[in-house]
Amino acid sequence: METSASLLERLRTSPDEAAWRRLDDLYQPLIRRWLLRDPSLREEADDIVQEVMSVLVRELPGFQRRRNGSFRRWLRTITAHRLAAFYRSRKNRPVALGCPAEESPLTQLSDPNSEMSRQWDREHDRYVLSRLMELIAPMFEPTTLAAFRRTALEGIAPARAAKELGLSLNAVLIAKSRVLSMLRQEAKGLID
Numbered sequence: 001m002e003t004s005a006s007l008l009e010r011l012r013t014s015p016d017e018a019a020w021r022r023l024d025d026l027y028q029p030l031i032r033r034w035l036l037r038d039p040s041l042r043e044e045a046d047d048i049v050q051e052v053m054s055v056l057v058r059e060l061p062g063f064q065r066r067r068n069g070s071f072r073r074w075l076r077t078i079t080a081h082r083l084a085a086f087y088r089s090r091k092n093r094p095v096a097l098g099c100p101a102e103e104s105p106l107t108q109l110s111d112p113n114s115e116m117s118r119q120w121d122r123e124h125d126r127y128v129l130s131r132l133m134e135l136i137a138p139m140f141e142p143t144t145l146a147a148f149r150r151t152a153l154e155g156i157a158p159a160r161a162a163k164e165l166g167l168s169l170n171a172v173l174i175a176k177s178r179v180l181s182m183l184r185q186e187a188k189g190l191i192d
Contacts, residue, residue, distance in 0.1 A: 006185065006186070006187075006188030006189045006190075007019060007022055007023060007026075007186065007188075007189070007190065008060070008063070008065070008071060008188070008189040008190065009188075009189070011023060011060050011061075012060060012061055012063065015061075020057065022135070023056065024053060025131070025135070026128060026131050026132070026135075026190075027052075027053070027056070027075065028049055028053060029127075029131075030123075030124065030127050030128075030131075031048075031049045031052050031053075031075075031079055032045055032046065032049050034079065034106070034109075034120070034123075035048055035049065035079075035083070035106070037105065037106060038104045038105070038106050040104070041086075044086065047086075048079075048082050048083060048086055051082045051085075051086075052075075052078050052079050052082050055078050055082065056075070056078065059078075065189050069121065070189075071189055071190055072120075072121055072124045072125070072190075072191075073112065073121075075124075076109055076112075076117060076120050076121075076124075077110070079109060080106075080107075080109035080110040081110070083106055083107070083109065084107070084110065087104070087107070124191075125191045128187065128190050128191050129183070129187065129191060132183055132186050132187055132190075133183070135186070136179070136182050136183065136186060139182065140175075140178070140179060140182075143165055143167060143175070144175040144178065144179060145175075145179065146165055147161055147162075147165055147167060147171070147172040147175035147176060148175055148176050148178075148179035148180065150164065150165070150172075151172060151176045152176055152179070152180060158172045158173055158176070
């Protein structure tokens with residue numbers, strides 16, 4: 001896996017199939033999970049996810065990161081717009097389940113100051129970090145990942161983690177540094 005530049009930069013400047021697949025693997029499940037909060041979207045959720053991903057493919061080369069959280073907000077805006085278009089398209093059709101589109105809590109995603117948008121931001125960062133951990137895990141030995149998790153995620157003192165894992169203190173510190181470095185590289189622009 002080529003990791004010399006962040007995923008977003010690779011997709012903007014020299015996109016390849018692996019980078020697009022990585023973006024798709026990262027974001028399709030997150031967007032789908034959000035859409036399924038509206039029970040009336042059951043079968044249509046996958047279609048809306050595809051529309052969001054299609055907009056990303058088309059528009060990402062022109063995306064400019066202007067401040068922390070830009071990509072997260074941009075993705076939320078695209079999702080909100082695709083949802084609004086979907087709700088408009090079915091306005092004259094009867095709604096089988098759930099509430100009318102105007103009452104769906106997902107309509108709040110278009111308001112950057114809504115509680116729903118703040119929740120999107122929080123969940124986005126946790127989700128992307130978790131998925132990136134899954135994606136980079138095969139690049140490291142299990143003990144390296146265990147040392148990272150114990151120290152960086154669980155807050156255990158490096159000396160204690162070293163003793164528990166049967167490693168030297170230096171090995172634990174190097175493990176934490178290596179995994180953290182890879183995570184930062186992969187998350188650049190995605191999590192701020």
